[in-house]
Amino acid sequence: MARNEQLIRQHRILQILEASRFGKTLEELRGALVDDLGLGSLHERTVRRDLDALQAAGFQIVDEPSPRGRVIRLGRADKGIHKISASATELIALSIGRELLLPLLGTHYWQGIESFWTKVREALPESVWEHYERHRKAVHVLGAPAKDYARHEGMLRTINRAILQHRILEVSYAAAGKEPQARRLEPYGIAVYQSSLYVVAAAVEIADPHERVRHWKLDRFQSVVALDEYFKPDPSIDLERWLGRSIGIFSGESADEVRIRLSNRAATWVREDPWHPDQRIEELPEGGAVVAVPAAHPRELLPRVLALGAEAEVLEPQAFREVVAEEVRKLADAYQGPK
DSSP: OHHHHHHHHHHHHHHHHHHOSSOEEHHHHHHHHHHHHTOSOOOHHHHHHHHHHHHHTTOOEEEEOOTTSSEEEEOOGGGSSOSSOOOHHHHHHHHHHHHHTGGGTTSHHHHHHHHHHHHHHHHSOHHHHHHHHHHHTTOOOOSSOOOOOGGGHHHHHHHHHHHHHTEEEEEEEOOTTSOOEEEEEEEEEEEEETTEEEEEEEETTOOOTTTSEEEEEGGGEEEEEEEEEEOOOOTTOOHHHHHHSSSTTOOOSOOEEEEEEEOHHHHHHHHHSOSOTTOEEEEOTTSSEEEEEEESOHHHHHHHHHHTGGGEEEEEOHHHHHHHHHHHHHHHHHTSSOO
16 A cells, blocks of 8 residues: 555656646655645655666756745657657546547558557666556446547548548448448548447438438448549538537437436446436436436437336427337337247
8 A cells, every 4th residue: 555655656756747837846745745635744855765776767857046945857769768758647637538538540541659659668778668558547447349440540640631632432332231332422531439430421412411421430441542533622511510510420400309217226336437418417307307318319319218128208309209119019029028
């Protein structure tokens, strides 16, 4: 336990010094540690030992005179031992971010991530790297297993080039349960969602402006060719706004407000893990709550509602309610009688 406390103190010392432009006196540093870590007491000798340990690990920590007395600060990166400037917080955040980007495995994006990570690794002294690794073990990134898009790397490069050059794509696309079809797409961007990559693109053959833009799953692309034909981007298509309208990867020109009655337990789960940034939860006098959440398509809410079982009931709109009811009927029929 004492070893963990020492590592926590040292990490916090680095954070305090990183945020301090003019450095800290030993007393100021001790006080900041006491306040930030909620310590009952902390001797200056302990802080000094922590500083000595960080210096021994390779961090350039400078002790110099000032009008306030002797101050401690981090040395300038260009005078230190680091070929790449990376603070303690930045390196830990970078390593976590690298794991969150595992869905890009096998793509040229991941190659760039790994190339930069290797440069950072090679630029840091072994003692510094070990210091970071000890802290890094405290944070674990969980979620859906990462895919490997190595098979799609060439396609992804072509799609990325077409996005930048506004070129029309001719693709062979196999929707779930269907044979591949030839499609012509105007690509606008790429979205990462739950370990999968999606191409946000408008289908050339669809005239309805409310139906043209869709999310095409990269796993279902059989082939991609960038044509020598160009399209004029629609200025009304804002990808951040488009992707932020609804839940998950579904979206559309407009979203309906869906109201779902939740039990007390389900309401707690939805508060802890929100479905959408704009959701509202209204407490009910008789217990439980109603969540109001925007959704562009019934299918995006279906797995979330079914996961809650009898703890959730779609109230409105009626079309959404009917989609859930139909799915429940199919499930009930499937489970009738022995297998």
